[in-house]
Each structure stands twice: as structure tokens, then as C-alpha cells.
Amino acid sequence: MSFFITFEGADGCGKTTQLNMVADFLNSINVKNIKTREPGETPLGAKLREILLHYDGPVADECEAFLYLADRAQHVETFIKPELEKGNVVLCDRYVDSNIAYQGYGRGISIDDLKYLNNIATNSFKPDLTIVFDVDSNVAQERVGANKDRLEQEGLEFHKKIRNGYLEMAKAEPERIKVVDANGSIEEVFEQTKKIILELLNK
Numbered sequence: 001m002s003f004f005i006t007f008e009g010a011d012g013c014g015k016t017t018q019l020n021m022v023a024d025f026l027n028s029i030n031v032k033n034i035k036t037r038e039p040g041e042t043p044l045g046a047k048l049r050e051i052l053l054h055y056d057g058p059v060a061d062e063c064e065a066f067l068y069l070a071d072r073a074q075h076v077e078t079f080i081k082p083e084l085e086k087g088n089v090v091l092c093d094r095y096v097d098s099n100i101a102y103q104g105y106g107r108g109i110s111i112d113d114l115k116y117l118n119n120i121a122t123n124s125f126k127p128d129l130t131i132v133f134d135v136d137s138n139v140a141q142e143r144v145g146a147n148k149d150r151l152e153q154e155g156l157e158f159h160k161k162i163r164n165g166y167l168e169m170a171k172a173e174p175e176r177i178k179v180v181d182a183n184g185s186i187e188e189v190f191e192q193t194k195k196i197i198l199e200l201l202n203k
């Protein structure tokens with residue numbers, strides 16, 4: 001059984017906590033799995049991550065988009081596909097939808113162009129399931145706290161655009177993208193997450 005599952009949402013939505021809980025749950029039922037993330041899982045990607053999150057000079061929007069795309073191209077070819085071939089469920093913290101949400105809805109780059117570029121970067125490789133953790137933007141900003149990276153510093157309006165972007169994407173692709181209400185407690189959110197994961201495993 002090998003599925004490619006991506007975890008998405010605005011900064012502070014709690015997806016990484018949920019991803020870790022899903023991994024523990026899969027381990028408890030003996031489903032082989034591996035955790036990964038974008039940007040920065042591969043050795044090359046780690047160098048790009050450093051630039052993407054901490055470079056302190058001006059970064060052109062298109063440059064930012066291409067750096068994420070470069071990270072993703074390397075990640076799909078050298079990590080995600082080989083892990084799936086080994087029979088692992090791959091749990092990935094962010095993927096193409098982050099690019100559409102942040103660089104598209106957030107920065108204003110053409111969404112059609114981004115889709116085209118992501119198809120090149122990934123050879124059109126799509127997740128079997130994507131879970132979007134949807135949380136009120138004010139709550140999300142509070143969760144992020146004071147120690148913010150380059151994108152987290154963008155503020156409330158930017159993050160509202162991202163949230164809205166994810167919801168639009170989910171409407172357009174309801175088969176692949178499931179939305180979880182992530183305003184509640186960690187346990188409440190996990191109940192919804194687990195249900196979605198079990199539906200996929202039982203297919």
C-alpha cells in the first residue's frame with residue numbers, strides 16, 4: 001500500500017502536528033510510512049530552504065516561485081517517488097498547492113502559469129489525497145507567535161488570501177482535496193483527520 005498524502009494550510013494551521021499524529025497512528029496499525037516536507041527535505045533542498053526562509057535581501061516574486069519549484073523537482077525525483085516504490089505511505093508537509101496558495105493567491109503570480117510550471121517540475125505527479133487544515137487567520141497568526149520567518153512576517157492580509165486560495169482549490173477538486181476545520185483542539189482536529197485517512201486506506 002503506497003499513497004502520497006499532502007498536508008496543507010496557512011502558517012499556524014497546525015498541519016505539522018497532525019502529520020506527526022498520522023504517522024504515529026499508521027505505525028500503530030503497521031502501515032509503513034515516511035514523513036517529509038517542502039521546502040528542504042533533500043540535501044540540495046536544505047540549501048534552498050535556507051535562502052527561502054532566511055535570506056534577508058529583496059527577493060523577486062518569480063525568483064521565490066522558481067526556488068520552491070527547484071526544491072520540489074528534486075524532492076519528487078530523489079525522495080518521494082523512491083519512497084513510494086519501497087511501499088511507503090508518504091506524508092508530505094506542503095507540496096504544489098502551497099505554491100498555488102502562496103505564490104499564486106498570495107503574491108499574485110498567474111495561477112495557470114504556476115500550474116504549468118509545477119507540472120514541469122513534478123512531471124505532473126499528483127497526491128492521492130490532500131488535507132487542507134482550515135483555520136481562522138487571526139487564530140493562525142496567534143499560533144505562529146513572535147518568532148516569524150520571511151513568509152510568516154507577511155501579515156494578516158497575505159494570510160487571508162492564502163486561506164481563501166486553499167478553500168477555492170478544495171472546491172475545484174473535491175475528490176482529492178479534503179478540508180478539515182482546524183480551529184478546535186488538537187484531538188478534535190485529529191478525529192477529522194483520522195477519518196479521512198481511514199477512508200483512503202479502506203478504498
Ligand code: TYD
Nearest residue numbers: 011012038039068094095098099102151152
Ligand atoms: P515552514 O517553516 O516549513 O513552515 P510550515 O510549518 O508553515 O510549513 O516554512 C515553509 C514556508 O514556505 C511557509 O511559509 C509556506 C512557504 N511555501 C511557499 O510559499 N511556497 C511553496 O511552494 C512551499 C512549499 C512553501
